[in-house]
Amino acid sequence: MDGGLPAGKKIRVDMSGAPQTMLATLYAKALDADAENSLLRDTWARDAVSRIDYDWHRTSITARNQFGVTTRTVHFDAWARQFLAQHQRATVLHLGCGLDSRVFRLAPGPGVEWYDVDYPEVIDLREKLYPSREHYHQIPASVTSSDWLQAIAGDQPVLLIAEGLTMYLTEAEGIGLFRAVVEKFPCGELQFDAFNSLGIRSQKINTIVRRSGSTLHWAINGPDDIVSKVPGLRPLAAISVFDSESFRRGVSGGYRLIGKLMSLAPAVRMMAQYHRYAF
Structure with a gap:
């Protein structure tokens, strides 16, 4: 992936309201991408999560409940x-x-x-x-x-x-x-x-x-x-x-x-x- 962020550098994200919900959906797809029985195989989401500096626990998304998004x-x-x-x-x-x-x-x-x-x-x-x-x-x-x-x-x-x-x-x-x-x-x-x-x-x-x-x-x-x-x-x-x-x-x-x-x-x-x- 070659976006606009320098290699190895993470970007800090701090959003509220409706835009913040996109972080939860992104994280759900990233978790699914690593699952053995992945539905979406969204490696783009997995790579994006790896480049964002964010406390993903705040999303309330886990490997057990991500299917609601995916x-x-x-x-x-x-x-x-x-x-x-x-x-x-x-x-x-x-x-x-x-x-x-x-x-x-x-x-x-x-x-x-x-x-x-x-x-x-x-x-x-x-x-x-x-x-x-x-x-x-x-x-x-x-x-x-x-x-x-x-x-x-x-x-x-x-x-x-x-x-x-x-x-x-x-x-x-x-x-x-x-x-x-x-x-x-x-x-x-x-x-x-x-x-x-x-x-x-x-x-x-x-x-x-x-x-x-x-x-x-x-x-x-x-x-x-x-x-x-x-x-x-x-x-x-x-x-x-x-x-x-x-x-x-x-x-x-x-x-x-x-x-x-x-x-x-x-x-x-x-x-x-x-x-x-x-x-």
């Missing part, structure tokens, strides 16, 4: 690969990208213009950790700002990926963002995860959210919450995390049993969801 990432990698297999020429908007190495894991072809968008301090850190790549762009901005989207050409199919983002937005911010993307591009997909109302109300028991000092806002209880407010969208999938192939493949028997028991209550079953829409 199974989600595996799921969205799979959906993104499906889209890119059908669209050799496309624009990818990876929103709230954090320190995720998805562009390197998926290695899209030369017809894909990939944009990672996150807060300036996040992009600054990414530039120190990850190399440059042809057709790869990093945008230091809030995803809810309209300026960055206006600067992107809207002449290709678009894939919007928002993993671990929607719950940190207000409903007005999220709907406004989705509408702006649908109106700008000729066609494409929106792929994101969401919490329902119970998930938002339960945020105080979410260790990663609580320790970062973040606040969750937007509850999405089903596709109607999206298609009724974003003209032109049609739902392709809206599934419980417990029903995903990555959860069934990546979680041990004991945790699968817990998932089955939790799924008996509809509100709990749909507390965390994966959504996919086309237009």
